[in-house]
Amino acid sequence: MKNLIIILVALFPALVWGQIDRSIRPTAGPAPTINIKNSEVFKTSNGITVILSENHSIPKVSFDLVMDSDPILEKEKAGLANIAGEMIKSGTSNRDKDKLDNEIDYIGASLSADQNSIFLSCLSKYTDKGLELMTDILFNANFPQSEFDRIVKQYESGLKAQKSNPGQMANSAKSKANFDNSHPYSEIMTEESLKNISLEDVNSYFKTVFTPKGSYLVVVGDINLEQTKELVEKYFVSWDGPAAYVNNTLKAKPANGGQVYFVNKPGAVQSVVSITYPIDVIPGSKDEIGMSVLNNLLGGSGFGSRLMQNLREDKAYTYGCYSGFNIDENGSTFSAGGNFRNDVTDSAITQILYEIGRMSKEAATDEELELIKSSMAGSFARSLERPQTIARFALKVTKYNLDKDYYTNYLKNLAAVNKDDLLLLAKKYLSAENVNIIVVGNESIINNLKPFDSNGKIEKLDAFGAKVVEIVAADITADKLIEKYILSVTESSSMKSAKKKLKKIKSYTKISELSAEQIPFPLQMTDVWITPNKEGNKMEAQGMTFNKSYFDGTSGGSSSMQGGKVKLSDDEIAKKSKSKGLFPELNYSTSGMIYSLKGIETIDGNPMYKLEYSDGESSNIDYFDKTTFLKMQTISTKKQGDEVVSTEMTFSDYRDTEGIMMPYSVSLAIGPMILVGTVKEIKINEKVNLDSFK
């Protein structure tokens, strides 16, 4: 038969060479109609929304049961949800794990579970059996201790392996950079947090999250509505549970300037780069289709995007460079990046930022816009080949209450996106200035990254996104350090002359100007001190006093515009009374301060002595420069009610002021607020009246 065909072909007029002009591109035939098949949606009496997408092209069926619970904050038990998800298939009261695994494999099915869902896929002739197994784990999972121990052990190994996987390392860093630590997305399982997770935690997690209320059952494949209804009735309606878990405190961490996060991967030949920040948008937003066009133009899936053309096709920095909006009901983000060989990592970042910035400055060309829209329309049409797509559409429409015709009108709405829309969206959602820049790579390139960081302070993270503290043992004692510090600030060669010098200083008044991005006008701060321990502080702006405080040796208090007047407690007075002198460090040994020298930590390449001290109320860390012994930074943490408040002060620009070295630049960070201060004036031994601070 095959030979016959060949003969027939050979009989055709030998060659038609002259008739074809190859320089003419074939034109398109009439556009095919794109039909989106309808999905059936119905709700069960126990609160499950069932979505059915029928497709009989292959004899397979799948059931995806997805919970409606919000993510849960795990704190010191970060990773609990992963362990719980992993445990779901560990056996039931009817079948131990071996039996369960055997029965799943026996029908050639795939049954998987994670922290939020259970998924079954099997040949349609085994649907009944598959559902019996699926609901057995849903209703009767019994979480045996032995399996828990085994899975924890597996995770211990997995965490170890994670330290060599650059993609995972970058993801951990991204989570930490983009989300506040009150947000579950910022939580990363570590060796430490894994130890804190117990079997009871797993049990209670499962009970909280796996409930029919608000859940979705997405059914796809070789099954009809009647069969689906029957099976749902048979297997799912007897299921009961509490209302879905709601988490109302899902805070992102808006990026402010450029912040570089570096994760060291020894021996890396490439850097994984991700430029990322949180964005404010939810699924189903009216901006979504436009954002999709915007992203495809910048760095979507095709070869034609700006990032791909610039970084791959023009500069050959990479195999692929992509961007994406991750639109998530619990916290959305933008990210762009790729893998780049070590020596072009910084150039690649420059180019990505350039392309991001260009999006909101230059309108797309007609050609670009048409290319992207056609490519997206094609991709939309291709996606319809998979029945899962239809189901996904239906799920989204139902879950986010979208217009029923959202997907039917998708192509029409896509076609309507214009250049001006894109510019507006770019301004709204894309920034090249306020960005977290994550780099996982070889330590040898870290210095090339400094220019991308607004304050030049690269934050080093470990494989799990935690801050890296590089600390070595100190070569001196705490008391010796304090001595060196005093000698340094008094510019003396002996403690005797230092103390003599300090004795001459009876009082000072320091006036500084503070500014912060969140405050439209500068603040004026006045600090006064009178020997041995009287002090006052006030903050003013535009003729108003916002805040003042004082201590006159026996009593004290503060008053602020919001808080009114507060007196110092007896306890506080006792503490203040003990802390004497211009440099209270000199009295640490007698004032009841608990202090110790932790070692030498390298911060931004500068070795610093780290002195920890606590008066029982607040815990503090002072950093002293290893060469000059000057105090460069103080971090204080104090409990206020249930909250821990942390204040970070940075000192620089030390100048001689009547024989004493004083910092003329002081910045203050309280939570997200950063106040940058410059000392305008320091007056020594002039008369000071504390009354104006009371």
Next chain:
Amino acid sequence: MKQLLCLCALLIFTQNGHAQKKIDYVEYDLPNGLHVILHQEKTTPIVAVSVLYHVGSKNENIGRTGFAHFFEHLLFEGSANIERGEYDKIVESNGGTLNANTSNDRTYYFELMPSNQLELGMWLESERMLHAKVNIKGIETQRSVVKEEKRQRIDNQPYASFITEIFKRVFVNHPYNWVPIGSMEDLDAAQEADYVNFYKTFYVPSNATLSIAGDLDIAQTKEWVQKYFGSIPSGQAINLYRDFENLSDEDFKKTYSLDKSAFDAKDFLNSRDPQAKKLIAKELSNPTKINRPENYKGKMTTVIKDTVYDNIQLPAMFISYNFPNESNPDFYALEMMNDILSGGNSSRLNKTLVEKKELAVNVFSFPYGMEAGGVGIFGTIGSNGANLDTLLLEFDKQISTIQNELVSQEEFEKIRNQKENDIVSSNSTIAGISENLANNYVYFGSTNRINTLLDGYMKVTKEDIQRVAKKYLTQDARLILYYLPKDNK
């Protein structure tokens, strides 16, 4: 009870029969040697246009490893009628998508287009086949891109070099000694003559299979096949034409002792000049030749033990055995044996090494069947602190069991069901179908194998599984490759 259960299961099985969907297709050869396969599937208005060139890394010369894959990248650079950078744009701006991949044995290009752009897809592939064009900027860019691909996929990923390391040791004096990504040095060494020769030798219609699937009209598609691919010259005439397009007058004359002006640029094959006519006739009947040595040696004959030090935290172990070519009838049984050992959670190796003994984080294996040889690879990443010698001991126990005992009826039925599920799933997209059709034709000489694959597995008996386990899982000829953290060195 167990037996009863098995009996019931068997009953269900026979009642329902196998679920494989029949794939209809037409196939034929063009006079220039191009093999054409067409499959109509109208569910979604899209088409897949693909061309499989029967050239992979095994056709590379030593010193030029990685060339076939590098060349694949270059063939997106354009043609006589497509400017650099336009190829992707034409596809994407017409609602399509495209890509390619290179294996040890073949290079595969495809476009997925809306069905009304089928002709465009065919034109694009015919341009690539007739007269692809590459300039220096393109070469240098793609050279770097390929190197980045290697860094991203292999050099910078933990354990990712294992295939390279295994092939290096298993296939000695064999063109599978290296893998498609090749080496950085060889990529740098590529010269202009290499590109020209490679294109002229391997990118000819007689070395290609055009497979088109999707929402198409067979008669119309055949017409377009004739128009765009039927017009590509046979034999060496294609290279005469390429030289005519690419060489300077002087070089052309040097090569063919004839002036370019003797040919008609618009209607090349029908040039009127008698000398040109003669030369064209000669080259049309001068077949292109591809040297394909059939029987490579280079199998392992002893136990090889070696260690790779990598940027990893957990140690790993890879055991490899000599396997036959993928077209060897034993391959069906080998794949089923493989499923018994590592297919799914209930598989023997997972149950013992990972779950019961807790010696490993995971275990996986695959029968790597290729056209001119095969290797069975078993890999396992050890648990934190696990001893690899103990792991090997436990692994060997499982190998010895499958060699010495017949698999149970229940296990046997299980893997049959798994295979059925796999095969049903494998033809769920038109992209998958067009690729499977082409592969079956090229590697197995039977396009229809796409429809009989399941039968092949269903013929395998329990005894076959035991037999191939004994024959191929040889204790005295295998590779034991350890991966250890660099700090251990």
